[in-house]
Amino acid sequence: MPDIDMRFNKDMLVLSAPIDEVLARQGVDIEKDREFLSLLEPEAVRNAYRLESVAGAQCLVSNTAGITSARLAHVNMEERAAELAKASLSVLRSLRPQHMLAEIGPTYLPIDASSATSLKQNRDQYADAVRAFGDGEFDAVFLNDMVSLPDVQCALMGVRMVYDGPVFASVDIDGDGNVARRDQSIEEAVSLMAEYGASVAGFATAAPLDAAVAAVKRARVVWDGPLLVQLAVRKNDPKQGIATDENPYYCPDVMVEAATKLRGAGVQFLRATGHATPSYTGALVAASAGFDVIGS
Incomplete structure (x- = not known):
C-alpha cells in the first residue's frame, strides 16, 4: 500500500461513500446500531464495503465517524473505542484497498471558543480518538463533517498532538459557501485548516454543482494543496429526470459531469455522501x- 501523501496533487482519487445507505436498505437502524455492527456483524459491514471496492474506490473510509468518547457514550460504548477502530480497519484491510482512511467525526459537544478549558476538553476528545487506532495500518486521519471553525481547530490540534501523518479535514457548507451551522466562510475554514496542519482541505455540500465549483475556486485563493469535495445526495431518485436545487445529485449519472467539472477546478479527491449508493462511487471513478489533478 503506497503512502497516500506521495500521490498528493497527482492522481485523481475517489473515497468510498458512507455505507449507511446500503445497510439502511437492509433494515439496519443506523443511528442505533452502526458501531455495534462493526463488532458483531463484521461480515455485513465487509459486504457493504465490498460493493464500494468493486465500484472502484481507491480510498476506503473506516466506519468510525462516531469514535469520539462523547459520541460513543450515547450508545454506551465509550470504553470500546480501540476495539471499534481495530474491527473497522480489519474489515477494510481484508479488501486490500489502495488506501485506508481512519474517519473521525465531530463530537457535537458545545465549544466556547473564548475558553481555554472548553477548547482543551474538545481537543482531547480528538486526540483520544486517534489513540484508539493505535498502531493500526492506515494512510491518513479523516476529520469529517466538522460543523464549525472552533471544531476544526480543536480537531486538528488534538490530532496533531499524537499523529504526524497525513490529515484530511472537511467542513459542511451551504450553497453560499458558508459553514453550514455557522456564518463562517469557506475561505476562513480552509485557512484555519492550513494553519493547524491539515494535509488535505475540503468540504461537503448538498448545493448544486455550480455552487460547489464556485466554493472550490474560493478555497483555491487561500489553499494550493490537495482539495477534497464531497457531494451529498439528498435522495436517490432517477425518476426525477433533471437536477434541481433541492436535489441536484438525484442519480449516479449526474456524478460524471460533477467529477469532470470539479477536476477542472483543481479538485483531487472526490466522494459521494448522504444517500449515495456504490453506483455513485462508480460514476465518480469512471x-x-x-x-x-489539473493545475498540479
Whole structure:
C-alpha cells in the first residue's frame, strides 16, 4: 500500500461513500446500531464495503465517524473505542484497498471558543480518538463533517498532538459557501485548516454543482494543496429526470459531469455522501480514474 501523501496533487482519487445507505436498505437502524455492527456483524459491514471496492474506490473510509468518547457514550460504548477502530480497519484491510482512511467525526459537544478549558476538553476528545487506532495500518486521519471553525481547530490540534501523518479535514457548507451551522466562510475554514496542519482541505455540500465549483475556486485563493469535495445526495431518485436545487445529485449519472467539472477546478479527491449508493462511487471513478489533478 503506497503512502497516500506521495500521490498528493497527482492522481485523481475517489473515497468510498458512507455505507449507511446500503445497510439502511437492509433494515439496519443506523443511528442505533452502526458501531455495534462493526463488532458483531463484521461480515455485513465487509459486504457493504465490498460493493464500494468493486465500484472502484481507491480510498476506503473506516466506519468510525462516531469514535469520539462523547459520541460513543450515547450508545454506551465509550470504553470500546480501540476495539471499534481495530474491527473497522480489519474489515477494510481484508479488501486490500489502495488506501485506508481512519474517519473521525465531530463530537457535537458545545465549544466556547473564548475558553481555554472548553477548547482543551474538545481537543482531547480528538486526540483520544486517534489513540484508539493505535498502531493500526492506515494512510491518513479523516476529520469529517466538522460543523464549525472552533471544531476544526480543536480537531486538528488534538490530532496533531499524537499523529504526524497525513490529515484530511472537511467542513459542511451551504450553497453560499458558508459553514453550514455557522456564518463562517469557506475561505476562513480552509485557512484555519492550513494553519493547524491539515494535509488535505475540503468540504461537503448538498448545493448544486455550480455552487460547489464556485466554493472550490474560493478555497483555491487561500489553499494550493490537495482539495477534497464531497457531494451529498439528498435522495436517490432517477425518476426525477433533471437536477434541481433541492436535489441536484438525484442519480449516479449526474456524478460524471460533477467529477469532470470539479477536476477542472483543481479538485483531487472526490466522494459521494448522504444517500449515495456504490453506483455513485462508480460514476465518480469512471469520470476521474487515470487522470491527473489539473493545475498540479
